[in-house]
Amino acid sequence: MREVLRAEDVRVVRDGRAILQEVSLTVRAGEHWALLGANGAGKSTLLGLLGALTHPTAGTVEVLGRRLGRVDLRELRAHVGHVDPxxxxxxxxxxxxxxxxxxxxxxxxxxxxxxxxxxxxxxxxxxxxxxxxxxxxxxxxxxxxxxxxxxxxxxxxxxxPRLLLLDEPATGLDLPGRERLIDALDSLRREHPELATVLVTHHLEELPPGTTHAMLLREGRVLARGPVSHVLTGDQVGTCFDLPLVLERHDGRWTVRIRRPA
Known part of the structure; x- marks a missing residue:
């Protein structure tokens, strides 16, 4: 399937502090990615790059086949669905x-x-x-x-748009509101099979069942990325959040809890 996004060895520095370091990501049409990590991990910064809102300090970002730095960002943003809460x-x-x-x-x-x-x-x-x-x-x-x-x-x-970016869309929602949102996102996946999405969250319970891929960010670096079956494991998510965790998946939805000592 054709590429929608490609970031290679991206680095973002602000006020002398590295927010992202050596981050690479490729998103193809029809894929639905989750960006997960603790507060301050760099999720929203990366989403801003993918949405053509900012430039990287180093590395390259291509959105819909056009490289940042060689294209009018305002024109490019018109082709990206960026949901700003x-x-x-x-x-x-x-x-x-x-x-x-x-x-x-x-x-x-x-x-x-x-x-x-x-x-x-x-x-x-x-x-x-x-x-x-x-x-x-x-x-x-x-x-x-x-x-x-x-x-x-x-x-x-x-x-x-061929690409939809969502930055913590379930923040502040009560339980019915969250479930309606997740159901709506899953309906989008079925009705628009070519649409690619990238959703930022730090709550696995907020991920729609149709999530296909995930990236774990920790302190601005990629801890893991790829299909959800390989990335969203208790060990890797636990390392990402610095907690001993147990993950379970039922009917496409995830639950997470702290692993208790035996």
Missing amino acids: RHPLTAPLRVRDVVLTGLTNSVALLPRWRPTPGQRERAHRLIGTLGLAGVADARWPTLSHGQRGRTLIARALMPE
């Missing part, structure tokens, strides 16, 4: 209108811009896929945290 919307837009702003890459609807019937139909389909059909006319301030998160995923998918 800190979306700065304050106006009381309806859900369907928030989703449509993904076409203009703006916070609000642009004056005199009108979506085509086909674009409205795509927004309608995505709203349904994300489980939001019942609140399509609800206004942003009235939405729950989980409904806002799923609205932003639908918004990010409006331009039909």
